[in-house]
Amino acid sequence: MSGPHLQETPGWGTLFALLKHNKGRGLSMSELPAIEKRNRSRGGADANGATRERNEREILAAAERVFAQYGYRGASVQAIAEAAGLPKSNVLYYMGNKRGLYVRLLERMMARWNALLDDISVEDAPAEVLEAFIRSKMQLSRRHPEGSRLFAAEILGGAPFLQGYLRGELREWVHARAKIFEQWAERGLMDPVDPVWLIFLIWSATQHYADFEAQVLGITGKAEISDADVERITRFLTQVILKGCGVRPPGGGG
Amino acid sequence: MSGPHLQETPGWGTLFALLKHNKGRGLSMSELPAIEKRNRSRGGADANGATRERNEREILAAAERVFAQYGYRGASVQAIAEAAGLPKSNVLYYMGNKRGLYVRLLERMMARWNALLDDISVEDAPAEVLEAFIRSKMQLSRRHPEGSRLFAAEILGGAPFLQGYLRGELREWVHARAKIFEQWAERGLMDPVDPVWLIFLIWSATQHYADFEAQVLGITGKAEISDADVERITRFLTQVILKGCGVRPPGGGG
DNA sequence: AAACATCCTGACCAAATGGTCAAGCATTTG
DNA sequence: CAAATGCTTGACCATTTGGTCAGGATGTTT
Numbered sequence: 314m315s316g317p318h319l320q321e322t323p324g325w326g327t328l329f330a331l332l333k334h335n336k337g338r339g340l341s342m343s344e345l346p347a348i349e350k351r352n353r354s355r356g357g358a359d360a361n362g363a364t365r366e367r368n369e370r371e372i373l374a375a376a377e378r379v380f381a382q383y384g385y386r387g388a389s390v391q392a393i394a395e396a397a398g399l400p401k402s403n404v405l406y407y408m409g410n411k412r413g414l415y416v417r418l419l420e421r422m423m424a425r426w427n428a429l430l431d432d433i434s435v436e437d438a439p440a441e442v443l444e445a446f447i448r449s450k451m452q453l454s455r456r457h458p459e460g461s462r463l464f465a466a467e468i469l470g471g472a473p474f475l476q477g478y479l480r481g482e483l484r485e486w487v488h489a490r491a492k493i494f495e496q497w498a499e500r501g502l503m504d505p506v507d508p509v510w511l512i513f514l515i516w517s518a519t520q521h522y523a524d525f526e527a528q529v530l531g532i533t534g535k536a537e538i539s540d541a542d543v544e545r546i547t548r549f550l551t552q553v554i555l556k557g558c559g560v561r562p563p564g565g566g567g
Numbered sequence: 568m569s570g571p572h573l574q575e576t577p578g579w580g581t582l583f584a585l586l587k588h589n590k591g592r593g594l595s596m597s598e599l600p601a602i603e604k605r606n607r608s609r610g611g612a613d614a615n616g617a618t619r620e621r622n623e624r625e626i627l628a629a630a631e632r633v634f635a636q637y638g639y640r641g642a643s644v645q646a647i648a649e650a651a652g653l654p655k656s657n658v659l660y661y662m663g664n665k666r667g668l669y670v671r672l673l674e675r676m677m678a679r680w681n682a683l684l685d686d687i688s689v690e691d692a693p694a695e696v697l698e699a700f701i702r703s704k705m706q707l708s709r710r711h712p713e714g715s716r717l718f719a720a721e722i723l724g725g726a727p728f729l730q731g732y733l734r735g736e737l738r739e740w741v742h743a744r745a746k747i748f749e750q751w752a753e754r755g756l757m758d759p760v761d762p763v764w765l766i767f768l769i770w771s772a773t774q775h776y777a778d779f780e781a782q783v784l785g786i787t788g789k790a791e792i793s794d795a796d797v798e799r800i801t802r803f804l805t806q807v808i809l810k811g812c813g814v815r816p817p818g819g820g821g
Numbered sequence: 822a823a824a825c826a827t828c829c830t831g832a833c834c835a836a837a838t839g840g841t842c843a844a845g846c847a848t849t850t851g
Numbered sequence: 852c853a854a855a856t857g858c859t860t861g862a863c864c865a866t867t868t869g870g871t872c873a874g875g876a877t878g879t880t881t
Contacts, residue, residue: 359878364828382724386641390869401869402830411869462723465778469716469723470636472781479785487786509787510803517775518768524719525771527726531733532741533763549764557811613848618858644839655839656860665839 369407372397373421376414381462384470385415419467419474422460425453427482435496439503440563442493444551447515451547454523461523487512504559511558518550619661626651626658627675630668635716638724639669673721673728676714679707681736689750693757694817696747698805701769705801708777709792715777741766758813765812772804 359365375397379388390411394401408414429449433442454461467475487509494508522529522538529538555562613619629650633642644665648655662668683703687696708715721729741763748762776783776792783792809816 359827362827368828384638384641384720384724387638387724388640389867391867400830402871403828405870406829466638466720466723468779468782469720470638470641472785476781476785479782480788483782484786484788506807507799507803510800511807513775513779513783514772514804514807517771517779520775521767521771525722525767527730528722528733528737529767531726531730532738534734534738545761546764549761550768553760553765553768553808553811555811556813557807557809559810613857616857622858643837645837654860656841657858659840660858660860 365407368397368399368403372399372404372407372414373418376408377418377459377463380415380418381459381466384466385474416474418460418463422457422464423478423482425457425460426464427486429453430490433490433493435493435500438563439494439497439560440555443515443555443558443560444563447519447551447554448547450515450519451522451543451550454519455543458523458526461520465520465524502560506558511554515550515554518554522546622651622653622657623661626653626661626668627672630662631672631713631717634669634672635713635720638720639728670728672714672717676711676718677732677736679711679714680718681740683707684744687744687747689747689754692817693748693751693814694809697769697809697812697814698817701773701805701808702801704769704773705776705797705804708773709797712777712780715774719774719778756814760812765808769804769808772808776800 372393376388376393379393379396382388383392388411390404391401393414394404397404404414408417430442430446464475467473472479490512491508494503494506494511497503498505498508522543526538530536535542552562626647629652630642630647633647633650636642637646642665644658645655647668648658651658658668662671684696684700718729721727726733744766745762748757748760748765751757752759752762776797780792784790789796806816
């Protein structure tokens with residue numbers, strides 16, 4: 314029943330509205346290289362907004378690291394500021410407050426996720442789609458490990474900021490793809506496994522290498538996960554999962 | 568490197584020594600029902616230690632919830648105390664300090680994990696062992712979701728307290744079992760997949776239902792994961808993973 | 822130059838943080 | 852009874868927390 318004494322569950326309005334607003338564009342504001350040439354600029358130091366852009370990028374990157382490591386409550390604005398090499402006041406000048414900063418990072422990560430596997434149909438080859446799913450998900454975790462961990466920490470804590478997203482957009486996303494998997498099964502292209510659990514299986518297996526990187530490194534004894542490792546893991550997962558679902562590997566031409 | 572400004576990485580001595588000490592017993596101190604009848608009791612209210620036992624249990628349970636939800640830094644002693652229905656001073660009276668409390672919880676979880684799949688040999692049937700692994704791991708996550716999330720949060724944050732454990736005991740555990748998987752492959756009992764990645768795959772897939780419970784519930788629209796769901800998921804994972812590794816399902820009698 | 826706009830940041834604040842301590846309470850043992 | 856031991860807890864402390872604000876710096880436009 315909600316954290317004792319502590320309590321998040323902030324204005325869903327904020328994030329949800331923004332997510333809705335961003336839907337389909339596949340990009341969050343913060344990623345646009347130069348939104349509109351800074352219209353309405355009648356003066357000011359660095360009036361074209363290059364400074365803002367640079368600092369915001371720096372702050373977002375630092376915040377992603379810190380939030381990923383310590384979670385929302387555990388992260389302090391001070392720590393983020395130091396990671397970004399700026400005074401705390403400056404961080405708050407750009408981001409308003411801690412919550413806004415956090416929300417913005419979540420949005421950015423959701424946007425990245427939304428771009429994934431956006432257009433598949435029953436007509437596609439299961440093997441190719443599944444492999445593409447596994448591969449792109451691995452790449453996402455690989456390219457944005459901190460964002461991936463940030464997301465994981467948010468969910469771990471009961472998704473106080475993302476519940477709306479989970480029960481809304483993401484749910485639609487999953488069910489749409491689940492339906493396709495089901496139709497494949499009906500056509501005999503794969504075993505009749507529960508498609509939602511299959512998605513969770515892929516999700517968790519790929520997510521693992523970002524979220525539990527410390528564990529993977531500790532156990533394998535490596536200092537870091539290399540590109541070659543990622544490729545091997547991708548192939549391993551593809552092979553096992555496809556075979557496990559009764560899907561013939563790609564390249565066989567259908 | 569390392570969190571800016573923040574910094575954990577506490578005395579490894581503490582946890583590591585205790586883990587070593589507990590090794591093989593499969594139980595942490597805190598779980599023993601009544602260690603030794605409280606010898607050396609020459610007075611005091613509740614001199615047999617029943618009060619202590621009750622309160623510690625309560626505190627540990629509450630702390631597990633709070634730490635799991637907010638992470639080490641994000642959790643406050645005050646919040647734990649409120650969750651346990653005790654004044655903060657009382658919590659500190661029993662647990663000494665925040666770190667000690669946290670370490671104790673980690674130990675308890677490691678002990679539970681250590682008991683898993685403790686004695687397998689090459690002679691066992693792969694299908695049965697793998698199914699037992701998946702099943703008991705699912706049960707562990709099911710029975711101790713907070714502990715499971717606590718562990719996950721610790722790893723997510725870079726395992727500041729558990730690095731020694733990961734590079735030590737757990738690594739041995741994994742490699743010992745990996746070797747057996749390899750021998751099975753050599754004997755043609757399963758495909759020659761990388762055994763460590765197979766263990767990670769099982770780990771992540773089973774862990775998912777505890778750690779990402781919020782996501783699973785949000786997407787499936789359920790209010791909770793039922794026992795029947797757990798059973799179905801277990802079967803699903805067993806089926807897909809065994810088939811995916813070229814292991815014939817159990818019951819076939821070898 | 823004046824007006825304007827953006828950027829920068831130290832000083833400051835109330836609240837929360839982890840932790841200490843002393844004083845009191847309860848009970849068993851001598 | 853008194854001593855000893857364990858339990859309880861409010862008061863207190865230094866530090867950190869998220870956040871505000873005023874004042875200044877730096878530049879552009881008119």
